[in-house]
Amino acid sequence: MFTGIVEEVGEVVEAGPGTLRIRAPFILTDTKLGDSIAINGVDLTVAEISGDSFFANLMPETYRRSNLAALKAGDVANLERSVRPTDRLSGHIVRGVVEATCTLDSFTPEGEAIIGRFLAPAEYLRYMVVKGPVCIDGISLTIIAKDAESFSVSLVQYTQEHTNLHTRKPGDRINLETDILARYVDQLLEARGIGGGEQ
Numbered sequence: 001m002f003t004g005i006v007e008e009v010g011e012v013v014e015a016g017p018g019t020l021r022i023r024a025p026f027i028l029t030d031t032k033l034g035d036s037i038a039i040n041g042v043d044l045t046v047a048e049i050s051g052d053s054f055f056a057n058l059m060p061e062t063y064r065r066s067n068l069a070a071l072k073a074g075d076v077a078n079l080e081r082s083v084r085p086t087d088r089l090s091g092h093i094v095r096g097v098v099e100a101t102c103t104l105d106s107f108t109p110e111g112e113a114i115i116g117r118f119l120a121p122a123e124y125l126r127y128m129v130v131k132g133p134v135c136i137d138g139i140s141l142t143i144i145a146k147d148a149e150s151f152s153v154s155l156v157q158y159t160q161e162h163t164n165l166h167t168r169k170p171g172d173r174i175n176l177e178t179d180i181l182a183r184y185v186d187q188l189l190e191a192r193g194i195g196g197g198e199q
Helices: 060-065 156-161 180-190
Strands: 008-016 019-023 036-039 044-046 049-052 051-057 075-082 100-110 113-119 133-136 137-148 150-153 173-177
Touching: 036 051, 044 051, 100 150, 133 150
Parallel strands: none
Antiparallel strands: 008 019, 008 075, 019 051, 036 044, 036 075, 049 051, 100 113, 100 173, 113 150, 133 137, 133 173, 137 150
């Protein structure tokens, strides 16, 4: 489990079919083999540590659901170690299970903040509510607006400076994880015949 609070922006050293190596000196200070690290919001297992970089294997399903297949050497990725029972839950409950990708539509300055608008499939928008949480590329954010085809978030200066979103451009695919609590409620209501489903 994760919180969606990015700890380090790592550099991709190697990316190929089923493999990914990332330089991340900060998060490796107390990481061991078998630990979970969210890479752009995808929970991967540390299979090898070498110096200031770690290696993880990827499954075909991960490539189908996320944007990790597009990573190449020199790219940057948002990184977060799994949460410990004693940690503060500063973001929200993030599983590290990317459900799909959304598309960055626009970045619009608003004072010192930036409003990011993302196009997403309706089947995932239904689990989003204004002022509720969403996780994009492993970043816990609050939804400030939503319509039939998109949702918007406001990026404070800290998020602008300490994540990889500043490298993103309109049209880029962004990893998406919706709120697990909303999904559970929807499934329970559907099972009881009280809505849910596609209504």
